[in-house]
Amino acid sequence: MSRISALVVARNEEARLPACLASLAQADEIVVVLDRSTDRSAEIARAQGHRVVEGAWSLEGDRRNAGIDACGGDWILEVDADETVPPELWAEIRRVTAASPHAFHRVRIDNHVGERLIRWGWAGSFGTTLKPILFRRGAKRWRPQRVHPGLDWTGTEGERITAHGIHHALDRDISDMLRRLDRYSSAKAADMLAEGRIGSLPDNLRRFVSRFFKSLIGRGGWREGGWGLLLAFCTGLFPLLSHLKARLEPERHRPE
Known part of the structure; x- marks a missing residue:
């Protein structure tokens, strides 16, 4: 039987990390990568016997590659601390x-905003309903970018x-969604300046x-009513x- 490593990449997620780790109990190994965390995340992971990799990475791609390199399984399931894997999905995996x-x-x-499941309208770089997160060790590498890095x-x-x-x-409420838009766009601006390509x-x-x-019509966001309109706008x-x-x-956004 193939061994599966579960990889969690997080920063200061002590509130959500326990539920995430509990949902990964069926993995053969759990690796937790903590980027500049100052809360109890490392303590929580180590208390459960999981491998912890701590560091400070300016690029999301480098941070995720460090986690991949630390995994020893034949397959890797890569999740974030705000995600949980139900038992039914483990059977499929x-x-x-x-x-x-x-x-x-x-x-x-x-994807949930608060308690609401939003199925329709995810598009572009603001959210997705399918992610390539189950892969063989050695098959996936992230590119050196800050937000939504490319994959090889x-x-x-x-x-x-x-x-x-x-x-x-994904988001706690509408205000949290807008704060995420602000964070993502700032990181993307830094990538654009670093690459010397900001477009017109x-x-x-x-x-x-x-x-x-594309979000509202092509991806069916209209089915979600006002939530779909908000998602299309973002x-x-x-x-x-x-x-x-x-x-x-x-x-303000040029990388050091």
Whole structure:
């Protein structure tokens, strides 16, 4: 039977980490990567006998690669501290890893804002309902970027695991969603400045419109009513706001 490592990447998540770790109990190994954490996260993980990797990474891609390198399983399931894996999904994961000839599989993500499950409208870089988080060791590498880093793969993609999904406590409420938009766009502005490519205002205005309608119409956000409208707005605004931050306030967002 293939050994599965569960990888959790977190920062100051002592409130949500216990539930996340409990949901990963069926893994053969749990590795917790803590980036500049100052709370009890390390104590919580070590008390349960899990491997803890602590450090300070300015790039999300580097932080996640450090966690991948620390895993010893044949397969890796990569989750965040605000995610929990239900038992039904573990049965699917075991079934797939026992027979799959492929390098990675996408897993369904059930995104919640507060207690509300929002199934429709996720698009672009603001949220997704499928993530390639189950993969063979050595198949996945993150690129050195701050927010939503790109991925490099070795091997082919297998079946999508969609019968059951990971519970993702994405945002606590609307204000939390808007704060996330602010954080993401600041990190993206830093990446754009570091790469020397901030784009143009007309191009990003077009991206705002195309992403807005992709979320609202193409991805079915209209089914969610006002929540879908809000999600479409945030999805469209993310690249435009990132561009404006890089263009208008480069001194605040340029990496050191």
